[in-house]
Amino acid sequence: MQPDRLSLTFSALADPTRRAILARLVRGEATVTELAKPFDMSGPAISKHLKVLENAGLITRGREAQWRPCKLETVALKNVDEWLEHYRALWEARFDRLDEYLHGLQGKKPKEKKRARKK
């Protein structure tokens, strides 16, 4: 079974070297040689990482045979952002519930009844 798009993206991001490559590409396009430099890695090792990133749609590469600059693509990252949105709402809702609870304490004090029954 072929992994779904979002799983491919998360899997590609689960590596510090690949995340560092993306961070470098924020500054602009770069060749394999330029990308390999800061990592003290061989060209083939970097190429392997680039293939994973390309397969996940996180980067695209130029068509020129020798000079194939890598370019960051933001669509896949936006999909992660949209997926996260659901959970962002959750942690914001937790703050709202805490707020409601604190307001409740000032009014009805619902916990008192339970404590009274135990006596």
Next chain:
Amino acid sequence: MQPDRLSLTFSALADPTRRAILARLVRGEATVTELAKPFDMSGPAISKHLKVLENAGLITRGREAQWRPCKLETVALKNVDEWLEHYRALWEARFDRLDEYLHGLQGKKPKEKKRARKK
């Protein structure tokens, strides 16, 4: 080498069943049996996924031997959100650059020179 925290999180999220488990836990705590139901999966198969999620800090589990309810933890997801922030700025910056470019066109019209040369 032990993978870093963020790599562990991304790796755990790179599976549709594990993401579906997290989506279920948004509605509240659940036991392994409750989580296994919608997936038509065995308890041990679900337990394996839960271990990956727990190891990545995405969920915690209760202490009770039999009833060990799973609870969603948002800290690891917030770390993903913070990591994304850097890239969010990038796609917003691209809009700004486009805006600058369009303003530039109204002023200097730099492309006209090039076209004139071709004639």
